Amino acid sequence: MPHPVRLIGAAISFGERILRTGVERRDLRNGVILALATIALSAAIVWIIVAGASRIAEPLGAIVAILFAWTTLALRGLDDAAYHVERALKFNDEALARNMLPALVGRDPDTLDRSGMIRATVESVAENTSDGVIAPLLFLFVGGPVAAIAYKAVNTLDSMIGYRDERYLFFGRAAARLDDLANYLPARLTAMCIIAAAHFVTGRASHASAICRADAHKHSSPNAGFPEAAVAGALGIQLGGDAIYGGEIEHRALMGDAERDASVTDIASARSMMRIATAVAFCLLAFARPMIVKVFA
Numbered sequence: 119m120p121h122p123v124r125l126i127g128a129a130i131s132f133g134e135r136i137l138r139t140g141v142e143r144r145d146l147r148n149g150v151i152l153a154l155a156t157i158a159l160s161a162a163i164v165w166i167i168v169a170g171a172s173r174i175a176e177p178l179g180a181i182v183a184i185l186f187a188w189t190t191l192a193l194r195g196l197d198d199a200a201y202h203v204e205r206a207l208k209f210n211d212e213a214l215a216r217n218m219l220p221a222l223v224g225r226d227p228d229t230l231d232r233s234g235m236i237r238a239t240v241e242s243v244a245e246n247t248s249d250g251v252i253a254p255l256l257f258l259f260v261g262g263p264v265a266a267i268a269y270k271a272v273n274t275l276d277s278m279i280g281y282r283d284e285r286y287l288f289f290g291r292a293a294a295r296l297d298d299l300a301n302y303l304p305a306r307l308t309a310m311c312i313i314a315a316a317h318f319v320t321g322r323a324s325h326a327s328a329i330c331r332a333d334a335h336k337h338s339s340p341n342a343g344f345p346e347a348a349v350a351g352a353l354g355i356q357l358g359g360d361a362i363y364g365g366e367i368e369h370r371a372l373m374g375d376a377e378r379d380a381s382v383t384d385i386a387s388a389r390s391m392m393r394i395a396t397a398v399a400f401c402l403l404a405f406a407r408p409m410i411v412k413v414f415a
Contacts, residue, residue, distance in 0.1 A: 122189050122267060126160055126274045134279060138289045145289040153275050153292040160271040165264045186263035190270050192250035193396055197389055203239045204385040229362045236380040241357050243388040244349035245342050249273055252399045253304035259403040272300045298340050305341035307399060309348040315394035316352035319387050326351035329374050336371035343373065350374025352391060353384050
């Protein structure tokens with residue numbers, strides 16, 4: 119069965135071929151059309167499929183809903199991808215680690231030394247704990263698989279066209295702004311859960327909290343800095359800094375204090391914090407769900 123995100127990505131690519139013109143004002147308008155149409159269509163299709171399955175039999179509808187919900191959570195895939203990089207670096211196979219990195223990060227792996235690969239992996243685990251796990255989990259609690267798939271559509275739009283380069287500056291602006299809005303609360307919830315997880319993994323919850331408060335707003339994204347800064351503080355390493363994407367340098371702020379050099383064990387610690395933070399988020403959302411339902415009812 120094709121993964122829903124792949125289908126959403128194919129729809130975005132198709133829409134871009136039709137709607138992107140290279141004319142600034144027209145691309146700004148067409149980008150809004152593509153973003154809203156993609157989100158609405160993704161949510162509507164899931165609603166129709168789940169409702170149709172429920173009409174046939176309630177248990178079938180529940181199974182279909184669970185399957186859709188499962189596809190929105192990337193915990194296992196993210197953990198496996200980080201583990202493969204960690205294992206390659208543990209055995210000093212840097213060439214293999216570079217081959218594994220594109221599954222996690224968008225930057226050019228050939229430009230990264232061993233320390234750079236470790237930090238890039240830790241950053242990806244931190245950011246995607248929010249985007250790939252806790253954010254869709256929050257939307258599942260708020261509105262079930264329909265809301266979670268709508269969030270994945272927003273996230274996929276941003277990852278495909280939400281750039282500030284010449285090609286997407288206007289066409290992808292709506293996608294980027296919608297992603298900022300959708301991740302505002304999840305990013306902060308993720309940081310809070312990472313801080314709680316740090317207590318069990320590194321014993322540095324207070325450091326994680328302090329670095330998050332001090333450095334999260336330094337990130338160019340209004341959201342990504344929160345989980346990254348929390349993880350940097352929890353580990354006692356420095357994340358961020360300049361990165362090369364597609365041959366071009368992206369200047370990024372540094373987060374955290376460089377108390378020591380990053381090591382391979384930091385990847386394992388980041389993975390552990392991701393799993394514990396997810397469990398904390400699940401418990402918090404389950405406890406808060408009656409209030410959430412009352413607010414959105």
